[in-house]
Amino acid sequence: MAVTTQLAPSALETSLRLESRPQTPSSRQFPPDSSIVLIGSRGVGKRTLGFIGATHLGRRLITEDHYFQRVTGISRGDFLRTYGNQEFYRRNVEVLKQMLDQHRSGCMIECGMGSLSHQAQKALKEYSKTNPVIYVTRGSERIRSLLRLGEEEAARLEAADLSHRNCSNLEYYNLYDPSCDGMDTPPENGLGNQSSRLKSVKEDFSNFLDFLTGQGLARNSLESPFSIAALPPECRSYTYALSLRMSTISDLDLVELEAGADAVQLKVDTWSRDLKKILAKNVATIRRSLGVPIIFQVEDYVFENSMLSMAEKEHAYFNLLECGLRLGVEYMVVDLKYSSDNISQIVQCSGRTKVIGHHLHREENSWGWDDESRMIQYRRAQGLGCDMVRFVRATSKASDNDTVKTFLAKIDSIPDHLPVIAYNLGEHGRSSLVSNRIFTPVTHPVMQSTVSVSQIRRFLPTASEAMQSLYQSRVLDPLHFYHLGASVFYSLSPAMHTAAYQVCGMSNDFQSLQVSSLEDIHRLCQDTNFGGAAITQPFKVQVLSRIATKSYHAKAIGAANTLLPLRMMPNYSSLDGSIQSLLRQANQRGKSGPIVAYYGDNTDFLGILTCLRRNISPRNVVQPSKTTGLVIGAGGMARAAIYAMIQLGCRKIFMYNRTVEHSQDVARHFNSWASGLSSDGEIVKVLKATTEEWPAGYRQPTIIISCVPARSVAGQPPSNFEMPTQWLGSPTGGVVIELAYLPLDTPLLKQIRLVREETKQAWVIVDGLEVLPEQAIAQFELMTGRKAPKRRMRLEVLQNYHRYEEGREL
Known part of the structure; x- marks a missing residue:
């Protein structure tokens, strides 16, 4: 949908003057367990989103239709036919109010079309003062197609639906998911691969709910100080914001703009009759693409x-700006030239959105960065409750770049100061952009070649160019990264990491080296230019003995696959392992120096967890009291697989390994660590032989993860594992993840395909090439502190795999 439609001034003025501004809620900062209500027209996907949300947040799903029938003992349709319109209208509103009042916490609530009535909307508006009420929208053509509506009926539905905006405090655009193609037509063989259905929708809406509830922050609190998820971009060094004008979005393929940017600065630079819906769609598209x-x-x-x-x-x-807050954007720029009352009101209703107070001088004038008026504006922004302040000034003098640094040093000297963004505009201000540390505006090579000069600022660097300048000026040092293990000759890790360095403009290198002992690892990692290492078998458990400080995940798993250096720092004489000291280390990534200790983390479980969340079908959603998982193997990857299942909510996990003692060691570790999560204190149980029948009293597994090599490693014979048929009795199928990828089509995957064909059970297959880049993406971000170019790393795996088809498993 084009967004560059220009209205005649009179039409624009009329539109703006007649625009009704929804009543601004006093706050969007709700308790984390507040029930969430979904409203909107038929065909927008409320029921699907409700199910996704309830599953993701671990909540009860309440639907208005079922609740009405439970309360009245009759369906809505039958009630209408029996008692007529007037009584149905009265009873419908009564039941809606009861439903809302009795479910104020711990629920996802999906409202039907009864929400269109005036009294129902009045009740919803009142409810929005204490709870999130999300207005769900989607493309008009999509709704019309799904509901098979004529033009007049579709127009009436859309017009009536707009009233939902006035009784809600949030808005979500349910972007079309191409993975849903063909859902209405069963595949010829009755199988299909359900793994790809609604992957994007699940990820989009789950992330939206994480931001809304703060659950994402709570989850990230478990992350290490080295995880970029644990620190917001304004707290990290040298973060970039891709500057994107709304008028150019329709001309761009946004997935091509991935290039290490930490945020997208969406500039609303045009007007349209349908601006609010266009804004919602653009925000949804940016989130999905980038x-x-x-x-x-x-x-x-x-x-x-x-x-x-x-x-x-x-x-x-x-x-x-209120539209932006309704969409749940993470940051909002507010111009400080406007009235304090309006700014204060936006800040008060911003919820979890962080407000950036903005002061801009487009024309060069006499004042400089040392002018006291800058500090007055800083203190005003602070007093108004802004979370950050941004100062931008046009200049034609390169010398002004030095005074920017002086100004920032003055701010840094203030105790508990706000994060400040400051740079000069124009060609002469480029060095101030490069040295700016927070949300430096950048462009992208694709935009430079496809967007007109008038629509982008040519003086902006790309994120890659800005990063290259930091290496050229020795602000950052080139570092060496390794993949270390007993058999790494055919690893795809160097290809992934090297490609990511090139995209991001980094001067690092990455190589795979075979090592035979922990001493070999220690010797390589003592180089002053050592940046980090990916550790693989058989050292993931052993390396813990050499690690001074571990992440929460590495401790829980009992294995580490990522080794990071801890350096001697200026004015820093000891390594106490505190969060503060580790944060200082994390913000020094990219700098060489003497290494005094190591930090250990584990990203293997993240790759597995990501793939599980994507591929578990709705029928097999994890239920702690019912879902059963099975892990094959007992090494470092098996530990990560068990931990991923526990993180997903699975509380009944079985293990099988050729060496029973190894399985028992792993089971004891997790049963001790997670003793409080199970009623009998035993989450992990060991299967001693493949000839055993599946244990009585437990459901057949719907999550199966194979963590054994399919080729010979370190002189050990390949496992060539196949499932006993008596363990594959799940009537709803499930998901099978194979971590080995050399060969890609392992004996286990061949077996599952055959079982799927013979039984018509919906087994979803995830091969090793899908898991591998997900853990490497997390590893790249831990090692560098930079946002990974995920699409490029995934593509690199696929493009390079053919070179290693005859090689050894990672």
Whole structure:
């Protein structure tokens, strides 16, 4: 949908003046367990999103249709036919109010079309003062196609649906998921691969709910200080914001813009009759394509050609900011030139959105960075409750770049100061952009070749160019990274990491080296330019004895696959393992120096967990009291697989390994660590032989993860594992993850395909090439502190795999 439609000034003015601004809630900061209500027209996918949300948050799903029938003893349709419109209307509102009142916490609530009535919307508006009420929308053509509506009926439905905006406090655009193609037509063989269904929708909506509830922050608190998920971008060094104008989005393939940016700065620079829905779609598209936070900014010149008064322009400006808050953007830019009352109101209702107070001088003038007015604006932003402040100044003098540094040093000297973004505009300000540490605006090579000069700022560097400048000026040092293990000759890790360094503009190198002992690892990692190492078998458990500090995950798993250096730092005489000291280390990644100890983490479980979340079908959603998992193997990857299942909520896990003693050791480790998570204190149980029948009293496994090599490693024969048929009796199928990828088509996967064909059970297959890049992406981010170019790393695996088909397993 094009967003560059220009209205005549009179039409624009009329649209802005008639625009009704929804009542701003006093706050969007709800208790984490507040029930969440989904409203919207038929065909927008509320029921599906409700199920996804309830599953992700571990909540009860309440649907208005079922609740009405439970309370009245009759379906809505039958009630209407029996008692007529007036009584149905009265009873429907009564039941809705009862449903909302009795479920204020711990639920996902899906409202039917009864939400269109005036009294129902009045009740929902009242409910939105204490709970999130999300207005779900999607493309009009998609709704019309799904419901098979004619033009007039579709237009009436869309017009009526807009009333939902006034009784909600949040908005979610349910972007079309191509993986849903063909869902209405069963495959010819009755099988299909359900793994790909709704993958993107599940990820999009789950991330939205994580931000809304703060669950993402709570989960990230378990991350190590080296994880970029544990620190917001404004707390990390040298983060970049891809500057993207709304008027150019329709001309770009957003997936091509992935290049290490930490956020997207979405600039609203044009007006349209359907602006709110277009904004919602653009925000959803950016999130799906790039997966980074959004900085929402409204450009002043949207209103320049109108005849609106200054007060009307300010009203329109804050109305658009309110739209951004409804969409749950992570950051919002508010121009400090506007009234304190309006700014304070936006801050008060911002919820989890962080507000950036913005001060801009487009024209060069006499004041400099040392002018006291800058500090006055800083203190005003701080007093208004802004989370950050951004100062931007046009200049034609390169010397102004030095005064920016002086200004930032002055801010840094203030105790508990706000994060500050400061740089000069224009060609002469480029070095100030490069040295700016937070959300430096950047462009992208694709935009430089496809977007007109008038629509992008040519003086902006790309993220890669900005990073290269840091290496050239020795702000960052080139570092050596390794993949270390007993058999790494045919590893795909160097290809993935090297490609990521090139995309991000880093001067690092990555190589695989065979090692035979922990001493070999220690010797390589003592180089002052050592940046980090991926550790593989058989050293993932052994290496813990050489690690000074471990992440929560590595401790829980009892294995580490990632080794990071801890360096001697200036004015820092001891390594106490505290969060503060580790944060200092994390913010020094990219710098060489003497190494005094190691930090250990584990990303293997993240690769497995990501693939499980994507591929578990709705019928096999994890239920702690019912779901059973099975892990094959007892090494470091088996430990990660068990931990991933526990993280997903599985509380009944079986293990099988050729050496029973090894399985028993792993089971004892996790049963001790997670004793409080199971009623009998035993989450992990050991199967001693493949000839055993599946244990009585437990459901057949719906999650199966094979963690054994399919080729010879370190002189050990390949496992060539196949499942006993008596263990494959799940009537709903399940998901099978094979971690080995050399060969890609292992004996286990061949067996599951045959079973699937013979039994028609919906077994979903995930091969090793799907898991491998997911753990490597997390590893790259741990090692570098940079956002990984995920798409490029996944592509690199597929492109390079053919070279290793005859090689050894990682």
